[in-house]
Amino acid sequence: MLIELDRDAPLDQAPGRRPPPRLYRPAGLLLAATLLVTLAGAAPFASTFWRDLGTIAAAGDAETPIQLAGGRIYTAGTAGRDREVTAWSLDRPMRRLWATRVPIGMSYNPVSGLFGSFTIRQAGDVVLLSEGFATTALDGRTGQVRWRSPVAVTLLGTGGIGVAVERVFRPGTVYDQASGDPGPLYFSASGEPHTEPPVRTEVRGLDIATGRVVWTSAPGGSVTVDPVHGDGPAVLITSSDRLTLHAAGTGEVLAEAALPKLNGSGPVTATVAGDVALVGYRAPGQEVAYDVRTLRRLWAWKLPDFEGDTPDCRDVICSGPRDDLWVLDPATGRRAWQANGDVDLTVRAGMVLETKVRTGRPDRLADPLTGRNRVILTGWDEVLPGEPNGTVVVRRDTDSGQTFGAVLPGRAELRVLGTVDVDSGECSADEHHLVCRDGTGLRVWAYRI
Incomplete structure (x- = not known):
């Protein structure tokens, strides 16, 4: 590139005479603009921070998923009918903070010797360990058990x-599993089958620090309960005849709406997708949408009748078989855009992630309202699990190991983090760390983009 630095200078300048500063100004502005463009293009590479923090030698049981929560790593092993949980600090040098044993109880299967699904979440200085149907709250500083719940506990925002x-079922309705008798079954919160629906459902708001019951709602019959995230976390309870929105902290009723019967029957399904509550009726096959905060009725549509697998759409309102899959406008219920082939849909980083059904590989991140491409993900093998509005971390196998990349929420840009020499594809990530199982240990990296 040829840049004229002094276009306005006199042609016959006296030797040794320096041009006045004002003559450098146009050239300086041009050079600054050129450097700004050049550096902006290089920013994704220059601003990526990637550091190997080392290895945690004791990685727990191989069948237990890697757990990252609250800037820590948690590993878990088995000790008879107990879980042995260890917390590790990710500050350099990484170190063990504490180890504790947690009795699992009903979640343990004595025939197979296996526990139920295992997840760890952190709320302030409390660590919630969910194993099967039970939840145990541990002190985040010491690992001591604070309280236990025989049923699952769902966190509601960051308010503790x-x-x-x-x-609650009528006595004498427990299903005899040895009989094999046909008929509908209704399951308790601990997974116990019953032959009749519950007479009532108790919904309890719990103080995470102490396990104390803060509020209780006891609607009759069977209900669904969905957390409502965002500003002012809440709980939406859907019963056979009404929607009720409760404040998470106090249980106060914030909004209520009656649900009509269709063809003499009430709703049979309910779920929340973003800012919309969807209430489904079996006869006729219809779904009615309500605003999740005001409970105002938005729209209704007839559920499509098709054979084959139902598309997996999480936090996305979709319609149709997988080979003709449409995303609906949450405000109107009309078709907004068509998915890109045979894919499943879920919300990640504020966008819609399309994953190929046959291979399980990511295809792209799309704009949730228009379906336009935001980030192309072809060529990557996997999207690591994460929160709907959190960072998306992707992985692919290469000749020199595994390469990782990341997409920040709302940013239509994929940053390559680095390549690591580990054989296992079992990895987990949060907004600042990546961890992979490597032999009997865990390799850990820190990143920032």
């Missing part, structure tokens, strides 16, 4: 409140 649901 959780919600537990327990269904």
Whole structure:
């Protein structure tokens, strides 16, 4: 590139005479603009921070998923009918903070010797360990057990409140599993089958720090309970005849709406997708949408009748078989855009992630309202699990190991983090760390983009 630095200078300048500063100004501005463009293009590479923090030698049981929560790593092993949980600090040098044993109880299967699904979440200085149907709250500083719940506890935002649901059945309705008798079954919060629906459902708001019940709602019959995230976390309870929105911290009723019967029957399904509550009826096959905050009725549509697998759309309102899959406008219920082939859909980083059904590989991140491409992900093998509005971390196998990349929420840009020499594809990530199982240990990296 040829740049004329002194276009306005006199042609016959006296030797040794320096041009006045004003004559450099146009050239300086041009050079600054050129450097700004050049550096902006290089920013994705220059600003990526990637550091190997080392290895945690004791990685727990190989069948237990890697757990990252609250800037820590948690490993878990088995000790008879107990879980042995260890917390590790990710500050350099990485070190063990504490180890504790947690009795699992009903979640343990004595025939197979296996526990239930295992997840760890952190709320302030409390660590919630969910194993099967039970939840145990540990002190984040010491690992000591603070309280236990025989049923699952769902966190509601960051306000230190959780919600537990327990269904109460009429005595004598427990299903005899040895009989094999046909008929519909209704399951308790601990997974016990019953032959009749519950007579009532108790929804309890819990103080996460102490396990104390802060509020209780006991609607009759069977209900669904969905957390409502965002500003002012809440709980939406859908019963056979109404929608009720409760404040997470106090249980106060914020909004309520009656649900009509269609063809003499009430709703049979309910779910929340973003800012919309969807209430489904079996006869006729219809779904009615309500605003999740005001409970104002938005729209209704007839559920499509098709054979084959139902598309997996999480936090996305979709319609049709997988080979003709459409995303609906949450405000109107009309078709907004068509998915890109045979894919499943879920919300990640504020966008819609399309994953190929046959291979499980990511295809792209799309704009949730228009379906336009935001980030192309072809060529990557996997998207690591994460929160709907959190960072997306992707992985692919290469000749020199595994390469990782990341997409920040709302940013239509994929940054390559680095390549690591580990054989295992079992990895987990949060907004600042990446961890992979490597032999009997865990390799850990820190990143920032």
